[in-house]
Structure formats: structure tokens, C-alpha cells
Amino acid sequence: MxxxxxxxxxxxxxxxxxxxxxxxxxxxxxxxxxxxxxxxxxxxxxxxxxxxxxxxxxxxxxxxxxxxxxxxxxxxxxxxxxxxxxxxxxxxxxxxxxxxxxxxxxxxxxxxxxxxxxxxxxxxxxxxxxxxxxxxxxxxxxxxxxxxxxxxxxxxxxxxxxxxxxxRPPPPPPSGPPVRIDHRTGRYARAALDDELHQLAGTAEGGRNHALHASAVRLGSLVGAGLLEGQAVADLLELTAREMGLHPKEAIPTIRSGMAYGAAHPREVA
Structure with missing residues (x-):
């Protein structure tokens, strides 16, 4: 050739x-x-x-x-x-x-x-x-x-x-008022976090950045509801993204964007 x-x-x-x-x-x-x-x-x-x-x-x-x-x-x-x-x-x-x-x-x-x-x-x-x-x-x-x-x-x-x-991207939405977390909702949030990270880690190559954004949105909705701490979630998502082979320069903006959207749409937990 x-x-x-x-x-x-x-x-x-x-x-x-x-x-x-x-x-x-x-x-x-x-x-x-x-x-x-x-x-x-x-x-x-x-x-x-x-x-x-x-x-x-x-x-x-x-x-x-x-x-x-x-x-x-x-x-x-x-x-x-x-x-x-x-x-x-x-x-x-x-x-x-x-x-x-x-x-x-x-x-x-x-x-x-x-x-x-x-x-x-x-x-x-x-x-x-x-x-x-x-x-x-x-x-x-x-x-x-x-x-x-x-x-x-x-x-x-x-x-x-x-x-x-x-x-230029719009500024992130302001954080909502603090929410009291009881033992039951805390267990739910932790289980949701563990399951989300587990599912994300198993994503096949080719759809990983899209899956990362979707996970960030779902977990961000729990952050917006006051059930998870935002920085801790972001750190865990970034660690999982690294293990998947995504570069931080690609993963971090995806995480921030997804979490910002999720936080603006808090999940309701009965």
C-alpha cells in the first residue's frame, strides 16, 4: 500500500x-x-x-x-x-x-x-x-x-x-437545602451506588463514555436528593472510569456534566 x-x-x-x-x-x-x-x-x-x-x-x-x-x-x-x-x-x-x-x-x-x-x-x-x-x-x-x-x-x-x-457551558445549578438522611434511605443510597459502579465497570468498550454520563446522572439525582455526598461520588466515578480505560481529561467533564444534570433533578425516594 x-x-x-x-x-x-x-x-x-x-x-x-x-x-x-x-x-x-x-x-x-x-x-x-x-x-x-x-x-x-x-x-x-x-x-x-x-x-x-x-x-x-x-x-x-x-x-x-x-x-x-x-x-x-x-x-x-x-x-x-x-x-x-x-x-x-x-x-x-x-x-x-x-x-x-x-x-x-x-x-x-x-x-x-x-x-x-x-x-x-x-x-x-x-x-x-x-x-x-x-x-x-x-x-x-x-x-x-x-x-x-x-x-x-x-x-x-x-x-x-x-x-x-x-x-461556554452554563454554571452548575445551586445545591439544594440539606436533607435529613435516615438509616433506611442511607442503606438504599449506598446499595444504589454500589450497584451503579458495578454495572458501569462492566460496560463494553465503545459505549463507556456514554455509560459514564448515564451513571453520573443517576447518582447525581441521589446527590441532589441529599442521599449521597457529591465529591465522594465524583471521586468513585473517576476511579471507575480510570479502571475502564477512560482518560481523566475525557471522564471528568462527562462526570461533572452528568452529575450537574442529575442534581438538578433530585430522585424521589418513598
């Missing part, structure tokens, strides 16, 4: 990347630690996995990705075209920047990371990706539906201040 990188844009060669399958999931364990801009290693990955592509480690590259879903995003996808138009009208135009098409007919817009952003859905069909998130890069012959509209070689723009402020 010939060198698969000659047609790769030169700017991308400076970005740490990892190999991903056709499902866009990394093919390496502990991938945040193994992302690299080394061409020889990237070539080796692509030779080892003939159908693999490369995805940039956004945090490592110092960029963020505005992911706008297209109309062909699948049965459960929501096109972000209308929401993006509304954002442009409300926040103002975006500067020309590195941009690519996606298989759904959507777009990936890449910007310099202003700091303080995390991956989250910001509007129907629109997601901001940052930190340990990945963005698949167009690679001829490997990524049908992906092509550069504006090459990164022409520059990666700075986000306008209005957009940066709008994309």
Missing part, C-alpha cells in the same frame, strides 16, 4: 491524531495519551487498518469543532441548518476558517480553542466539540462524504467574543 498521507493537508500534519473506524470510534486503548502528529506512526496505523481514518484530538491540537448536522444524519438526527441560521442572526457572522463537509451533508467548522469550552449540544442539530473530543479529518479514499471546503492551510480562525460567550 502506498503512503496514505501525501494528499493530507500540511496544517493537519501538526495536529495530534488517532486512528478511528468507520463508526468514528478510536481503534486504540487509552487513545488520548497516544494521539500523535508523527507521520510514520499515522502511516503505520492506516496500513494496519485499511478502512481506518484519522481523527484530530481537538484539545491536543488547540482547536474546537462546531459540528452542524446535515439532513442525511440518520433517522434520529436533527438538521442544524435552521438553528445555525438563528445563531448567526443572533451572534453575528463567523470568520472564514477551516471547514469540511460531513457524510450527513453537514459541516465541521474548526476554530482556535479559546479555553473554557466543553463538548455539548448547543442547539438542535449543533454540537460544540472540545477537549478530548475527536473530529474525523477528510482523507481521500478513506472518508466518503468528507472534503475540505476551506483547507486548514488557509488558517484556523479565532471565535468572535459573542460566540465564545454563548458556547
Amino acid at each position: 502506498n503512503d496514505p498521507l501525501p494528499r493530507f493537508c500540511s496544517a493537519c500534519r501538526n495536529w495530534p491524531a488517532v486512528p478511528v473506524g468507520t463508526d468514528k470510534l478510536p481503534l486504540l486503548k487509552a487513545w488520548p495519551d497516544r494521539a500523535t502528529a508523527d507521520e510514520d506512526e499515522q502511516c503505520g496505523w492506516l496500513r494496519r487498518w485499511p478502512r481506518a481514518a484519522l481523527a484530530v484530538h481537538l484539545g491536543g491540537a488547540g482547536i474546537v469543532c462546531l459540528d452542524i448536522e446535515g439532513t442525511a444524519g440518520g433517522a434520529h438526527a436533527t438538521s442544524g441548518e435552521a438553528a445555525f441560521s438563528e445563531l448567526l442572526e443572533r451572534l453575528g457572522p463567523l470568520p472564514k476558517t477551516a471547514m469540511s463537509t460531513t457524510p450527513s451533508g453537514g459541516q465541521h467548522l474548526l476554530f482556535q480553542d479559546p479555553g473554557g469550552l466543553r463538548s455539548r449540544v448547543i442547539a438542535p442539530g449543533i454540537e460544540i466539540r472540545a477537549g478530548t473530543a475527536l473530529a474525523v479529518l477528510p482523507l481521500e479514499g478513506r472518508t466518503p462524504g468528507r472534503r475540505w471546503i476551506h483547507h486548514p492551510d488557509t488558517g484556523v480562525a479565532v471565535l468572535p467574543v459573542k460566540w465564545t460567550d454563548a458556547l
Whole structure:
């Protein structure tokens, strides 16, 4: 097989990347630690996995990705075209920047990371990706539906201040009043915690970050009800995530997001 990188844009060669399958999931364990801009290693990955592509480690590259879903995003996808138009009208135009098409007919817009952003859905069909998130890069012959509209070689723009402020995550909800915990509810909460951690630890590879978020939401609802102590739960979730092979840079934001949502929706225990 010939060198698969000659047609790769030169700017991308400076970005740490990892190999991903056709499902866009990394093919390496502990991938945040193994992302690299080394061409020889990237070539080796692509030779080892003939159908693999490369995805940039956004945090490592110092960029963020505005992911706008297209109309062909699948049965459960929501096109972000209308929401993006509304954002442009409300926040103002975006500067020309590195941009690519996606298989759904959507777009990936890449910007310099202003700091303080995390991956989250910001509007129907629109997601901001940052930190340990990945963005698949167009690679001829490997990524049908992906092509550069504006090459990164022409520059990666700075986000306008209005957009940066709008994309920052909202502050966590205030903690509720203290709840008196009796012996019965305490035993229930402890059993729920142990069961949740046990189930989470057995999650198969490929769905671990999603399972971590779901566990954080459920346990956060017990924290919000005053039945568990928040920091202790977060520490146990992070420990379990490490044992599952998730990098802290990926796991910690997931835990915080899930627990914040759960705490805002306390569980009722009869």
C-alpha cells in the first residue's frame, strides 16, 4: 500500500491524531495519551487498518469543532441548518476558517480553542466539540462524504467574543437545602451506588463514555436528593472510569456534566 498521507493537508500534519473506524470510534486503548502528529506512526496505523481514518484530538491540537448536522444524519438526527441560521442572526457572522463537509451533508467548522469550552449540544442539530473530543479529518479514499471546503492551510480562525460567550457551558445549578438522611434511605443510597459502579465497570468498550454520563446522572439525582455526598461520588466515578480505560481529561467533564444534570433533578425516594 502506498503512503496514505501525501494528499493530507500540511496544517493537519501538526495536529495530534488517532486512528478511528468507520463508526468514528478510536481503534486504540487509552487513545488520548497516544494521539500523535508523527507521520510514520499515522502511516503505520492506516496500513494496519485499511478502512481506518484519522481523527484530530481537538484539545491536543488547540482547536474546537462546531459540528452542524446535515439532513442525511440518520433517522434520529436533527438538521442544524435552521438553528445555525438563528445563531448567526443572533451572534453575528463567523470568520472564514477551516471547514469540511460531513457524510450527513453537514459541516465541521474548526476554530482556535479559546479555553473554557466543553463538548455539548448547543442547539438542535449543533454540537460544540472540545477537549478530548475527536473530529474525523477528510482523507481521500478513506472518508466518503468528507472534503475540505476551506483547507486548514488557509488558517484556523479565532471565535468572535459573542460566540465564545454563548458556547461556554452554563454554571452548575445551586445545591439544594440539606436533607435529613435516615438509616433506611442511607442503606438504599449506598446499595444504589454500589450497584451503579458495578454495572458501569462492566460496560463494553465503545459505549463507556456514554455509560459514564448515564451513571453520573443517576447518582447525581441521589446527590441532589441529599442521599449521597457529591465529591465522594465524583471521586468513585473517576476511579471507575480510570479502571475502564477512560482518560481523566475525557471522564471528568462527562462526570461533572452528568452529575450537574442529575442534581438538578433530585430522585424521589418513598
